[in-house]
Amino acid sequence: MIEWAVSNAWVVWLALFLLLAIIEMISLDLYFIMLGVGALGGVAVALLGGPFWLQVVVFCITALAMIVLVRPIAIRHLRKDPEALRTNVDRLIGEDALVLEPTNRMNGRAKIGGETWSVRTDDEVALQPGTYGSVVRIEGATAYITRRTRMTGLD
Template sequence: MIEWIVANGWVFWLALFLVLAIIEVMSLDLYFIMLATGALAAVFTALAGGPFWLQTLVFCVIALAMILFLRPIALRHLRRSPADRLTNVDRLVGLDALVLEPTTRLSGRAKIGGETWSARIDGDTTLEPGSYGRVTRIDGAIAYITERAATEA
């Protein structure tokens, strides 16, 4: 078996590439795709006639270089989110909230962006129904609001 793998290294590396790529599709953490790239480089080394020790060395060096240098850059680009592309609950922060029932630090409800949310006050005041507040943050299914200044109305 070992002799066959050494003689047909490109098949071994190609199979390893496919397995690592499938694992990456399921995990999406950018480690396995870096290892898969190393395996792909080893496939080309094997097809070029390189010995198995060189194929293994190419796999290790390329995979390590990708993990150390390319993965951090890729993660930075994936996590960067421009302010004008806020999605989900992030877009609600800063919006006005119409208070539907007395809202304190412990309980309350407010209408935000056409939806009714459980609301809490960020502060020590109480907002009465019909008044407006401003969403400061969202924590789970609870919107935290502050009293909107009279000049903002």
């Protein structure tokens, strides 16, 4: 059995890669897939006829390089730009709001993203029609806005 494993080490490395890939699918930590890439390095050396000790060295160096160099970049790209991941009404937070009716803490209407919304202000300052506000939060069907100092165009 040991003689077969040594003479067919590429099969052992490939099985190790598959096992690590399955564990990665469960954990989603990006550690096990980096180790799996190291195992693929072992497969390559085994197929080229390299000795077992060289296969292990290539596995270790490749896996370590992947963990140290590639994993941080992959994590940064996976967690990049959470603003783009916002959905539904969360997308409207920070958007401009064109005030359509006098708006205060109790009531008002504004155009946000091409739609007319019920709005209220978060502060004591009332906003007059034609002025711009910025959406700070949304509760139910009501958007809360504050005065915007910079004017930007809306549809």
